Amino acid sequence: MDIEGFVRRNMDSMDEESLRNALADLILEFKDTDRETSIRMADAVIYEVKNTLKTGGLDDGLRTIISYPPAGVGMGEMGVGSRGEGDFFVHRKIADIVSSTGTRSFINPEAQDDGGVVRTETGSGDVYITTAVDGIHSRLSEYPFLGGFHVTRAALRDVCVMGSRPVALISDLHLADDGDVGKLFDFTAGVAAVSELVGVPVVAGSTLRVGGDMVLGDRLVSAVGAIGFSETPPTARKRAEPGDVILLTEGSGGGTITTTAIYHGLFDVVWETLDVNFIRASEAIMDSGLLGDVHAMTDVTNGGLRGDAHEISSTAGVGLEFDADAVMSMINPSVLRMLQDLEIDPLGVSIDSLMIIAPEDVAPDVMDTIRGAGVDVAEIGRVTDSGVPVLLRDGSEEELRPLFREAAYTQIKKMVGDKTPQDFEEMKRKVEDAARRAIEKKDMVVRMISRE
Numbered sequence: 001m002d003i004e005g006f007v008r009r010n011m012d013s014m015d016e017e018s019l020r021n022a023l024a025d026l027i028l029e030f031k032d033t034d035r036e037t038s039i040r041m042a043d044a045v046i047y048e049v050k051n052t053l054k055t056g057g058l059d060d061g062l063r064t065i066i067s068y069p070p071a072g073v074g075m076g077e078m079g080v081g082s083r084g085e086g087d088f089f090v091h092r093k094i095a096d097i098v099s100s101t102g103t104r105s106f107i108n109p110e111a112q113d114d115g116g117v118v119r120t121e122t123g124s125g126d127v128y129i130t131t132a133v134d135g136i137h138s139r140l141s142e143y144p145f146l147g148g149f150h151v152t153r154a155a156l157r158d159v160c161v162m163g164s165r166p167v168a169l170i171s172d173l174h175l176a177d178d179g180d181v182g183k184l185f186d187f188t189a190g191v192a193a194v195s196e197l198v199g200v201p202v203v204a205g206s207t208l209r210v211g212g213d214m215v216l217g218d219r220l221v222s223a224v225g226a227i228g229f230s231e232t233p234p235t236a237r238k239r240a241e242p243g244d245v246i247l248l249t250e251g252s253g254g255g256t257i258t259t260t261a262i263y264h265g266l267f268d269v270v271w272e273t274l275d276v277n278f279i280r281a282s283e284a285i286m287d288s289g290l291l292g293d294v295h296a297m298t299d300v301t302n303g304g305l306r307g308d309a310h311e312i313s314s315t316a317g318v319g320l321e322f323d324a325d326a327v328m329s330m331i332n333p334s335v336l337r338m339l340q341d342l343e344i345d346p347l348g349v350s351i352d353s354l355m356i357i358a359p360e361d362v363a364p365d366v367m368d369t370i371r372g373a374g375v376d377v378a379e380i381g382r383v384t385d386s387g388v389p390v391l392l393r394d395g396s397e398e399e400l401r402p403l404f405r406e407a408a409y410t411q412i413k414k415m416v417g418d419k420t421p422q423d424f425e426e427m428k429r430k431v432e433d434a435a436r437r438a439i440e441k442k443d444m445v446v447r448m449i450s451r452e
Contacts, residue, residue: 001026001029001030001215001216001217002211002214002215003023003026003027003045003214003215003216004045004048004049004211004214004215005214006022006023006026007019007023007045007046007049008049010022011046011049011050011053016046019042019046020039020042020043020046021039021042023041023042023045023046024038024039024041024042025038026216027041027042027216029216030178030216030217031178031216045214061444061448064441064444065441065445068438069433069434069437069438069441070434071430071431071433071434072430073427073430073431076416077421077427078090078427078431079404079405081138082404082405082406082413083301083302083303083304083307083350083405083406084303084307084402084403084404084405084406085402085403085404085420085424086404086405086424086427087303087405088302088303088307088310088311088402089428089431090431093431093432093435094435096435096439097435097438097439097442100439100442100443101442105117105118106118106119106128106233106234107162107234115130115131115132115158115159115161115162115164115228115234116130116131116132117129117130117131117162117164117234125231126231127229127230127231128163128164128229128230128231128232128233128234129164129227129228129229130159130162130163130164130227130228130229130230130234131159131225131226131227131228132155132158132159132162132225132226133155133223133224133225133226134151134154134155134158134223134224134225135151135221135222135223136148136150136151136187136220136221136222136223136224136255137150137151137254137255137256137258137259138221139259139262139263139410140255140258140259141218141219141220141221143258143262144183144184144186144187144190144220145186145187145189145190145193146190146255146258146270147187147190147220147222147255148171148186148187148188148189148190148191148192148193148222148224149190149191149193149194149274150190150254150255150258150273151191151222151223151224151255152169152190152191152194152195152224152226153194153254153276153278153279153352154224154254154255154299154301154352155169155224155225155226156169156194156198156200156226156279157278157279157282157299157301157352157354158226158299159226159227159228160228160278160279160282160283160297160354161235161282161297161298161299161354162228162230162234162235162297163230163232163233163234163235163286163291163294163297164228164229164230164234165228165229165230165283165286166198166200166226166227166228166279167200167227167228167229168200168201168202168203168226168227169191169195169200169201169202169203169224169225169226169227170202170203170204170205170224170225170226170227171188171191171202171204171205171206171222171223171224171225172205172206172222172223172224172225173187173188173205173206173207173208173220173222174207174208174209174210174220174221174222175207175209175210175218175219175220176209176210176211176215176216176217176218176219176220177209177210177211177212177213177215177216177217178216178217178218179217179218179219179220180218183218183220184207187220187222191224194276197276198276198279200226230291232291232292235291235294235295235296235297239295239296239316239357240295240296240312240316240318240320240357240383241295241316241318241359241383242318242319242383242384242385243359243360243382243383244295244296244357244358244359244360244382244383245357245358245359245360245363245379245381245382245383246320246322246355246356246357246379246380246381246382246383247355247356247357247358247363247366247367247370247377247378247379247380248300248326248327248330248353248354248355248356248377248378248380249277249278249281249330249353249354249355249356249370249375249376249377250277250330250331250332250353250375250376250377251278251300251330251331251332251335251351251352251353251354252272252273252275252277252331252332252334252335252351252352253272253273253332253335253349253350253351253352254273254301254350254352255350256349256350256406256409257269257272257273257335257338257349257350257351257352258270258273259409259410260338260339260342260344260349260409260410261273261338263410263411264338264342264410266338268334269334269335269338272332272334272335273335273352277374277375278299278352278353278354280373280374280375281354281370281373281375281377282297282354283373284369284370284372284373284375285297285356285366285369285370288365288369290362290365290366290369293358293359293362294356294357294358294362294366295357295358295359296312296316296356296357297354297355297356297357298312298354298355299352299353299354299355300350300351300352300353300354300355301350301352302350303348303349303350303402303403303406304345304346304347304348304349304350304351304406304407305322305327305347305348305351305400306345306347306348306400306401306402306403307348307402307406308355309322309389309400310389310400310401310402312357312389313387313388313389317387318383318384318385318386318387319383319384319385319386319387319388319389319390320381320382320383320384320389320390320400321381321382321383321384321386321389321390321392322380322381322389322390322391322392322400323380323381323392324391324392324393324394325393326378326379326380326381327346327347327380327381327391328346329378330353330376330377330378330380331346331351331353332351335351339409342409344407344408344409345407347391347400347407348403348406348407349406349407349409350406354370357383363379367379403420404419404420404421404424
């Protein structure tokens, strides 16, 4: 419960005494304290929020800095974090802000790739440094070990698919004010389990409270970052070429599949997700010397195959042709059965497979290498020059399009739905305008500091 947010939302519609009592009631729901203390806490929050609103005498520049450019569109409305069309749009706007700095990297957020890459010169040649960061699945707050395990795998995957060998992990952990400290340790144990399995050390981190004193409850939010390096150029999506073969390793899911299983009471499926096969397959390709012959690698995560196919097609300007039966054969049988029984589109959720795009003459060697690492793999399609990703199923062809949100895999997500809002174009216009104003604000501050 965000008590500062509660005050800000209700300050204009409630008199101060009513606001004070309502806030004190909320505090008592979370805190084992007495009424007098809850009233004093409420008074302190109201006092602080009122002071933040005393901006009348400020100059325009400072007023701009301490405010943000409102889009008038909520995160949920836009589908941010739901790995669909709305989420992709917002991430492109974030990339625009980053790109406006004029700083350069070998692969930046504009590519919408799994990780970012910088190139640096050394005495023995160029080295490519890859970084990636992933946040814990929001529904795994009550299951810290699983949250830590799967977010660590996700960060490592994003480094591996860029053709980089992971060398370090970092962890950023935030637990709300009433959270049990044991959650910190359980999450860290999940991170450490993956670290130990793949031999990549955790080297740094941060541990804070969510919202400090202003957020009550025990919600856990966190992220894990991974750093890797390579002496060869990254296997970025933009290198995919018509005529290439598309390969897919067996996927048993990560945070999304774990969440699906837990919140439908199908706990046995959780066991299927606890592996590091993706990383073993990636490292086998690196160790074999085949990496330089592979054109692209990615993990099937962002909105499932629908989302990743769309991103690859858009980035590389190519078409992708997938065989539906071949794709389904590479989803862990227990996971696939669960998705089908629950009527969840297997192509619209993250299955955490490794997808490799390679020339036809290289593909057999890649498959042999992956199987040698104990991971199943199959050819599932081809790259074409159509510019459109398509799925071949039962003799027919359908375009693979990302939904507004990833396939609904919990009951609450089914209520929210995955249909594109009627006013989506207007929402995009508002979001774009907010991003533009954020760039203008950044430019203003940079100019001001530069003059100093």
